[in-house]
Amino acid sequence: MPLSDLEIHPLEELKPPTDFSPDALRLWITEACRSLKITPTELARAAGVAPSTINKFMLSGGSNKSLSGRTMDTVVKAALRMHIDRIGRRQVQAIGSKNPAGAAVSIVRVGASVKKGAFAESHRWDSEELFHVSVLMPNKIPRPLLGFLMEDDQAGAALPYGTILVGAKVEPETDVAEAGDWFLVSQKDEAGRTEITVRKLAVSPNGDMWLISEEIGPDAYLGKTKPDGTATLSQNKSKFTLEYRIIVALRPMTSDFEGVNFHI
Structure with a gap:
């Protein structure tokens, strides 16, 4: 999206x-x-x-x-x-609209962090660390939603440090994705701890689906698209688990937070 x-x-x-x-x-x-x-x-x-x-x-x-x-x-x-x-x-x-069809303001809890190499038993914050943001969201987006704070620049200018990612839990059997979608993915280390990072979905001309890291390029193969060209996520046998599809990203306009306006 x-x-x-x-x-x-x-x-x-x-x-x-x-x-x-x-x-x-x-x-x-x-x-x-x-x-x-x-x-x-x-x-x-x-x-x-x-x-x-x-x-x-x-x-x-x-x-x-x-x-x-x-x-x-x-x-x-x-x-x-x-x-x-x-x-x-x-x-x-x-957004220059008096009545955006099918949208409503949602209060989203920001309660977890995203950082490459940060393996942990849980990435959820303690209750006193939580905060909330108000975001205009399409009504068709499934609930509940959860906000994540980017604590590094692993996605470059697209999702820089300080970005708040609002994600909807992935349902692999029913979700239909499209090229360009961003996901929060997890992988475990030998101790069973989890790392959460971001990946973008790419689809090749012959229908191969890949998760792409901004740093190293394609690093997880998800299978083929369906005959109609739609991307389903149930074929995923990669090392990553698709946890959340990123619906909205609240990006700081400057890396040092001098600007108070955010882009979504």
């Missing part, structure tokens, strides 16, 4: 709270309102909560008394919904 030229501003991400202590929740509401450019009263009304409940809570700094679980959940969901609506409107404007 070709990567589009949609732009977002990830430094404005509003993340769900991870600490629900009273003071931490007050700080989160303050930051959420600042990000959304609204007041706590407006947030309360959007959540269907009495403004006096939120305002009293916000003014009781240092108190151990918190909001009820239901009120807390309602307020957090309302803030995130407003944030998603705002990101969605900006992304729609970025």
Whole structure:
């Protein structure tokens, strides 16, 4: 699937709270309102909560008394919904369409890293390291999705260091791929540890399917395409396991992160 030229501003991400202590929740509401450019009263009304409940809570700094679980959940969901609506409107404007057919804004958890030579028992991060990004995604994309952070330049300019890869789990028996698709693949070492790297799918004129490394070229043969020219993944007998198909790549515009705009 070709990567589009949609732009977002990830430094404005509003993340769900991870600490629900009273003071931490007050700080989160303050930051959420600042990000959304609204007041706590407006947030309360959007959540269907009495403004006096939120305002009293916000003014009781240092108190151990918190909001009820239901009120807390309602307020957090309302803030995130407003944030998603705002990101969605900006992304729609970025692609020059008032109503992109078959697309919706998704919140994707980024929870793993990709680095050549980094063999490990697990590449998943601890819960406190996770973060989320909002991305405009085609509705036909299967869920769940998972985000991976590129921690090297193994794919060169296509997917440089710092790129966030959003992937959908590969279903070899049913997925149909096409030349140019990118995949997150794994291989194990003698100790049973796993390395995750990226590969691009290439199809030769005679229908041979290969996974290509930007550094060394074709390094895994996947078999032949079907008679109609479509690429199925069930024939894979290479050393790699196809784990995720990369649906979207959020690429930093500069290697040193001076720019705040990202291309998807």
